[in-house]
Amino acid sequence: MTVLEYMKFVADLKKIPKDKKANMIEEVMDMVKISDMRNRLIKNLSKGYRQRVGLAEAIMGYPEVIILDEPTVGLDPKQIIEIRTLIKELKKKHTVILSSHILSEVSAVCDYVLIISHGKLVASDTPENLGKLAEGSNTLEMLIKGEKIQIRQALEGIEGVNSVTMEKDEKQNLWSVKVSTEEQNDIREKVFYKMSEINSPIYEMKSRKVSLEEIFLELTASDKPISADEVPNTPEDKDTDAGRSNETNVKQTSAEIPEEQNNDKGGEK
Numbered sequence: 001m002t003v004l005e006y007m008k009f010v011a012d013l014k015k016i017p018k019d020k021k022a023n024m025i026e027e028v029m030d031m032v033k034i035s036d037m038r039n040r041l042i043k044n045l046s047k048g049y050r051q052r053v054g055l056a057e058a059i060m061g062y063p064e065v066i067i068l069d070e071p072t073v074g075l076d077p078k079q080i081i082e083i084r085t086l087i088k089e090l091k092k093k094h095t096v097i098l099s100s101h102i103l104s105e106v107s108a109v110c111d112y113v114l115i116i117s118h119g120k121l122v123a124s125d126t127p128e129n130l131g132k133l134a135e136g137s138n139t140l141e142m143l144i145k146g147e148k149i150q151i152r153q154a155l156e157g158i159e160g161v162n163s164v165t166m167e168k169d170e171k172q173n174l175w176s177v178k179v180s181t182e183e184q185n186d187i188r189e190k191v192f193y194k195m196s197e198i199n200s201p202i203y204e205m206k207s208r209k210v211s212l213e214e215i216f217l218e219l220t221a222s223d224k225p226i227s228a229d230e231v232p233n234t235p236e237d238k239d240t241d242a243g244r245s246n247e248t249n250v251k252q253t254s255a256e257i258p259e260e261q262n263n264d265k266g267g268e269k
Helices: 003-013 018-031 047-059 077-090 103-109 127-133 148-156 188-197 212-220 235-239
Strands: 065-069 095-100 113-117 120-125 139-144 161-169 174-181 202-207 246-252
Touching: 003 018, 003 047, 018 047, 047 065, 047 077, 077 095, 077 103, 095 103, 103 212, 113 212, 120 127, 120 212, 127 212, 139 188, 148 161, 148 174, 148 188, 188 202
Parallel strands: 065 095
Antiparallel strands: 095 246, 113 120, 113 246, 139 174, 139 202, 161 174
């Protein structure tokens, strides 16, 4: 079956009115950039183009909710960027629910994150808020020149500082300093003036950003895997993704979720 034939088949399945079908097929193919492949057999397309055909299938009919499962698996870096860009465009008019284990992808395209571990929801928030709640998120990292005791005493005297750790950077002859602070407490300006008072120049200062991978590991680290005795064996378990222990589900909310959801997946045709 060619790409165009398949798009017509999908339009019929979704009961697109005849007077709108041709225009919608053209719009959707242009949107996912498969117009040039309209007369190619789907089985002869590359992995990236087959993913695009799957996305076109999901978009056909312009549903309010689009569900995508691992849409960039197996794609090269250029194709991944193109698919991510397309997903960002889709969320302007649709609610996109993305299921993925690729956490860099989740960080790049998603507005809201749900982390599921062993079938239980362990976190639900924006990536930014999850980063603030994670261990180590309230850490200021610096490179400072000066006397160790003076630097430590000055930093510990700043209100809101919980702890100060220092290590010698022999290559640069500087002190590598990590300052742990209270939640939502920005002390950068106070640190600058304190170091100025003791004539200890700051060569580098940055707030530590916790990655989604670190958040995921922190939230699931204490979880024990479910034993075989706890979960009944069913034939479906062998053929589905239900056995995956940890999964990150992401919802991009840009439209209201209706009662009936379209569960469309991109995949090989």
